[in-house]
Amino acid sequence: MGMKASANEYANEYANEYAKASANGGFAKDFTRIPKDIKSSQKINRASLTYSQGVIRTLRQNSFAMASLAFIAFMVLVAIAGPMLLPDYQKQDLLHALEAQSGEHWFGTDILGRDVLTRLVRGTRISLTIGFVAETINLAVGVIIGGISGYMGGKVDMFLMRVIDVVVSIPQMIIIILLLTVLKGSVGTLLIALCITGWTGLARLVRGQILSLRENEYAMAAQVLGASKWRILKTHLIPNCVGPILVNYTMSVPGAIGAEAYLSYLGLGISIPEASWGNLLQMGANQFPGSLWLFFAPAAVFALSMLAFNLLGDGLRDALDPQMRR
């Protein structure tokens, strides 16, 4: 209001001065001053953007991130629909083992004559399932524990943080391999192994976010106005944590997929006849310079997916950071 009033006052004053000057014939003829239309200059022509609209717009301008998103969407589609179209991932055909790529077998066949494309499609389903499910569980556990720790503070916070310190110090791969020696190498075991240690990063992130956000003026204002703790958490703190959490999630899915590939490559993870990117890579590497496609097909799909998740994560981080936005 104050702003508008002073603008009006300024306009009036200016108009008066103009009238006075022209009555006196004061200004030079070539330079007739035109009164500024202060009101129209105050008008906002473009609709203002909300925070999420701004984020989406910046993300859409980032062509690497959009291409990555499209690629990930395509891989998810392959993981869902692919095995329905090519169901026979275990079918062996020893007469046509280790064939090069042809019209019938686009990516050739493996050592037992199984079609590499079919196995790759099946492997995509298994690997992406592991990546997404493991990280979604970690997300839930991390947000809950980080949220409790950050909001309760005091002794609860102390205890949870010490637990996290210990879990973080244990080398992750060791625990995973140890579990895989005791339990059978299956999708379920891998998920358990990845979730035992995977939640700590997010818990720390959420706790840190809540601690810093809680000190913000708007949270304090809500508290002064009598909002309950739960309401402040729900309407102010959690929505403001979403950005960093989303970035962390996007960056950790390739981590889980990579861990599966690493373990299966060592022969400890998903075992044949089930297909996963890791055991396809292992099989390809065993036959390597002999049959190129057996290695290059899964290697390319795997590397491109890792790349896509990383680039999308980078793009998201830039889009969510107001300082980076144009």
Place this chain on the structure above:
Amino acid sequence: MKKYILQRLGIAVVTIFAVITLTFFLMHMIPGTPFTRENTNMDADVLAALKSNYGLDKPLWEQYIIYIANILRGNFGTSITYSNRSVADIIKTAFPVSADLGLRALFIGVSLGIALGIGAALHHNKGWDRFSSVIAVIGISVPSFIIGTLLQAAFGLWLSSWVKNVFHTSFQLFPISRWESFRYTILPSLALGIGSVAIITRLMRSSMLDVIGQDYIKTAKSKGISNAAILWKHEARNALIPVVTVVGRMVGSICTGSFVIESLFAVPGLGKYYVNSVTARDYTLTMGLTIFYSMFVVASTLAVDILYCVIDPRVRYTEVGK
């Protein structure tokens, strides 16, 4: 600072204790005894004799205490598959190999990473920057075992056999397995190092860009200091601080070897023994190596963090509060 060090020391002790406990009970969850695996119809008397010989007839908690006491004395037990070799003996021969491989990889990672990172920051958004980001992105998205396999094929097979054909020798330029002389170390170190090149390049680049924008660089420029002096004495030096932090934390895990690279190149290091012990179900070796590995990683991280606290006073105030 004393409080910080004591706190970290406490966490380290609890961590190692947790690993020992977890390993012990997980291993005892495996059904059957270590002896009945291949021979199912073993005589009951023989089995009982074997059990009492290895102390397996005692209650679980007693075995646990004996196990901890043995570890504290440096006795990790005897391997099942490598007959008559104690786990401590295997660690003694395998660890130096892993550490050697790890340090070579770390050297490649640090030197290339810092050079690429500085180049990228000085030529921000130009050719050099693009080039180093491509390297960084490849290093991050292509795992070491894919790079290792490609290196084996390109240098170990094609280039080496080309050399053999052209010079009519049987000299293998880049061997692809075992760990004997310098030639044997090149490919595995490269394969293991490329991942850290990527991480360090990215970090060095962003850290350099951050430092270049600081006011003290402007001051130094306005004082008329030469560009070279600004680059080496102000920019690179200050930009190195976060890089050193990350490298310090990498030392522990990289020196204990990479499971996958050691298996791929048949390097007789800890990682290869570890993976073999898991696939061969050599439980005592798995347990011993797990505990040694965790102890080493935890101890080296602790040493690096405490060293920091002594060198960089800022760490004391930020980390203690957490």
